[in-house]
Amino acid sequence: LGVLLRAGFNATQALSIVQLIAQLVVGHAMWSTSVEITLVGDSAPTNVKQVERALVKWNPDRELELGIDAMIHGFEQLLASA
Numbered sequence: 001l002g003v004l005l006r007a008g009f010n011a012t013q014a015l016s017i018v019q020l021i022a023q024l025v026v027g028h029a030m031w032s033t034s035v036e037i038t039l040v041g042d043s044a045p046t047n048v049k050q051v052e053r054a055l056v057k058w059n060p061d062r063e064l065e066l067g068i069d070a071m072i073h074g075f076e077q078l079l080a081s082a
Contacts, residue, residue, distance in 0.1 A: 008079050017075055024067050037047035 004014035044052070 008082065009075075010082075013078065017071075019069065020071060025072065026066070028060070028064045028067065032064075 001011075001014045001018060004017055009017065032079065
């Protein structure tokens with residue numbers, strides 16, 4: 001919290017940031033350790049086939065990093081507008 005307070009966030013914002021990041025990390029860990037990918041056949045709808053192709057490249061670590069980066073960008077905007 002001290003780092004966030006020194007960066008210029010107020011106490012409520014700092015607590016919210018800690019909670020949001022913790023929820024993202026815990027939720028992502030729970031989801032990524034329990035996900036089961038089932039591939040579908042040629043009879044699947046086009047949108048399902050597109051998602052299936054994307055799953056081959058899906059990386060839970062990259063997804064978590066993207067989420068944290070997006071949150072940090074939002075926090076920067078919050079600080080800039082204060």
